[in-house]
Amino acid sequence: MDILDIMRASPVMPVIVVDKVEQAVPLAQALVAGGIRVLEVTLRTPAALDAIRAMVEAVPDAIVGAGTVTHPAELEAAVNAGVRFVVSPGLTDSLVAAGKASPVPLLPGVMTPSDVMRARDAGFRRLKLFPAQQAGGIGMLKALGGPFADVMFCPTGGISLETAPDFLALPNVACVGGSWLTPKALLDKQDWAAITGLARQAAALGQPQ
Template sequence: MNIETKQQQVEATMRLAPVIPVVIIDDARHAVPMARALVAGGIPAIEVTLRTPAALDAIRAIAAEVEGAVVGVGTVLTPKDFHAAEQAGARFAVSPGVSPNLLAAADDSALPLLPGAATASEAMTLLERGYRYLKFFPAVPAGGAKLLGAWASPLPQLRFCPTGGISLTSAPDFLALPNVFCVGGSWLTPNDKLKGGDWSGIEQLAREAALLKGVVA
């Protein structure tokens, strides 16, 4: 699969909803009810991060059992991570940054990559490789909506999913930018609701996030 086809898949995923939840899951048994709650609330694209031993099992379960979910893998750091995510059934991969080895693994895989960039130089380097859809990370510490908005004119080919320090309150500032399709956020699946099995609470958070769609430029 060529880079352009994979870019089209990334764009389609970014356009599914205004927010992609960034999930840290400690118990794979929570994955399916959590994902069903998110989908029911209007948030189908879900990024499960490789920050816990349960992550790959959670991805497998969501991919196999949750209709309407588009499950991806986050915190992809190495080619090994990339291949494990693909085998688990992930539909997209997200990295906080990039390395030559990770980009080579992405070239050799059918799994679309949303790579991270925090500077204009990093974004330009990825653009040279054919990547038009990027994760801006860490969004708030790196400069926030003002920095990302400043890139819109000199880098009009690029569209972003800013992630890192974003909340329901601050998300509209990013979503109003012309070069932003969606944001990533961890507030939709807080640890207390995951551990407590509060799936209706997660569904409500998803519904609130889905309503942000109206502010997208």
């Protein structure tokens, strides 16, 4: 799958922080059961790479990626863990080179028109707008749609179930990122049924009204 196929596979890409490896498989199963297959596991905890490995092995229906990838060594570690894609909050020269050499697609982060131009110059036209709300949210995405009609975005940062539909209605938005699907309180309680319910709500955002 290329990165646009992955972005379009679920209307919401959950931004997942896993503190305990044992949470990984039931969490992935709960999200997939609710209709959310694309899972971005952030490399923000010591458990992240082991969590990715566990999800990849035990939940084949999930499209597991790594988020918060900020330098080539993290990208390489994520690929070795079995990810299908990689997400970065920004883009550097070294990450451009690593992304081009990677066997899995990179979704780099941008915040400004200059960021978008630099990413396009490097060959990336599928981008993460981050942090979306601070970057201008829907107004910014509408403004970027004029000069950059060939770019598709996954806005992430400050988006909720209530605001996601307005983002998804934009022609240059393929999906949104959101942390509301996997709140820490539900993970700590191991309330997988509640997470499946949140996933169902999110998956329904991609259905015709």
